[in-house]
Amino acid sequence: MKHAFGFLLALVAGAMLASTERVPDQTDRGGAPIYGVKIPPGYRDWKLISVAHEAGANNDLRAVLGNDPAMQAYRKGTLPFPDGTIIARLAWVYTASEANNKLFGRPQSFVAGPAINVQFMVKDSKQYAATGGWGYAQFKDGKPDTAAKLDTCYPCHAPAKARDYVFTYYAP
Amino acid sequence: MKHAFGFLLALVAGAMLASTERVPDQTDRGGAPIYGVKIPPGYRDWKLISVAHEAGANNDLRAVLGNDPAMQAYRKGTLPFPDGTIIARLAWVYTASEANNKLFGRPQSFVAGPAINVQFMVKDSKQYAATGGWGYAQFKDGKPDTAAKLDTCYPCHAPAKARDYVFTYYAP
Numbered sequence: 001m002k003h004a005f006g007f008l009l010a011l012v013a014g015a016m017l018a019s020t021e022r023v024p025d026q027t028d029r030g031g032a033p034i035y036g037v038k039i040p041p042g043y044r045d046w047k048l049i050s051v052a053h054e055a056g057a058n059n060d061l062r063a064v065l066g067n068d069p070a071m072q073a074y075r076k077g078t079l080p081f082p083d084g085t086i087i088a089r090l091a092w093v094y095t096a097s098e099a100n101n102k103l104f105g106r107p108q109s110f111v112a113g114p115a116i117n118v119q120f121m122v123k124d125s126k127q128y129a130a131t132g133g134w135g136y137a138q139f140k141d142g143k144p145d146t147a148a149k150l151d152t153c154y155p156c157h158a159p160a161k162a163r164d165y166v167f168t169y170y171a172p
Numbered sequence: 173m174k175h176a177f178g179f180l181l182a183l184v185a186g187a188m189l190a191s192t193e194r195v196p197d198q199t200d201r202g203g204a205p206i207y208g209v210k211i212p213p214g215y216r217d218w219k220l221i222s223v224a225h226e227a228g229a230n231n232d233l234r235a236v237l238g239n240d241p242a243m244q245a246y247r248k249g250t251l252p253f254p255d256g257t258i259i260a261r262l263a264w265v266y267t268a269s270e271a272n273n274k275l276f277g278r279p280q281s282f283v284a285g286p287a288i289n290v291q292f293m294v295k296d297s298k299q300y301a302a303t304g305g306w307g308y309a310q311f312k313d314g315k316p317d318t319a320a321k322l323d324t325c326y327p328c329h330a331p332a333k334a335r336d337y338v339f340t341y342y343a344p
Contacts, residue, residue, distance in 0.1 A: 044220075045243075051223045051233045051264070056280035061223045063235065063343075071217075092223070092343050100339060103331060108228035112343035159275060167272060171235075171264050171284035 032144035035135030050171035085123035204316035207307030222343035252336040257295035
């Protein structure tokens with residue numbers, strides 16, 4: 001019965017959520033709830049899409065990186081993004097740099113402090129058809145965030161539907 | 173005579189500033205004054221070291237990227253950086269994102285606008301021995317900035333001598 005259920009789930013969720021047997025393993029190794037997204041190996045080495053600063057409650061500096069399909073799509077203006085695209089959003093605490101400010105002679109320099117968390121958008125138009133073709137995940141210190149937080153990803157990204165739910169523009 | 177002078181200059185300046193015959197070519201292809209640094213091919217694909225925001229007169233969002241020797245040195249904590257290290261600093265106009273602010277319900281989101289300029293630090297402990305082992309360049313729209321502006325690079329970086337004249341820390 002367990003294996004039969006696993007087989008059904010595999011049909012529904014596709015390769016990344018292959019079977020119930022793999023779910024505990026995904027969690028152990030950093031798989032996130034709802035979408036089953038794991039931390040993509042080597043993402044910290046991906047190419048830069050753009051940078052941003054979110055003030056307010058976020059209070060972060062962030063970089064948005066893309067795997068090769070992401071970069072190709074961005075640079076060619078391809079929409080929607082192809083399956084296999086992964087976009088990573090890294091955020092660090094927005095931190096005044098005392099050393100830099102001394103040089104500039106005034107408090108103007110803000111740098112990346114400790115890491116806050118990392119988010120991923122994974123494009124799989126079939127597996128994630130119900131959420132615009134994207135699966136979402138957030139990790140803090142390598143551990144996935146709760147399902148409750150991931151519930152907010154898709155509704156928040158929905159206004160960017162015309163750009164395949166992606167907010168970030170490529171920085172020239 | 174021209175070739176003799178070129179030979180002498182090659183001895184002094186090393187491989188990157190090989191001969192007087194190459195100087196006009198460097199300028200045409202984006203070589204910067206003083207240090208002769210050219211735009212390194214493919215730098216936009218380099219890996220991310222960190223991000224920052226300079227307020228005040230700069231008013232930018234910036235990313236600092238590194239070539240492979242730079243990344244290896246950063247990740248291993250190697251100081252001084254080895255010859256061949258190149259660190260790129262890309263800056264874009266600090267731009268409020270109206271679209272993002274609508275979603276957040278308040279003016280908190282700042283993204284990368286048009287490109288301002290790109291700077292490079294090139295490590296060559298022999299060629300640039302007089303300036304801490306680093307050659308500096310700044311390019312705007314692919315064209316090198318004036319010698320006068322490059323004069324300020326080394327004095328400004330001098331306070332970071334203990335970190336081999338590099339301000340930027342690696343963002344985890």
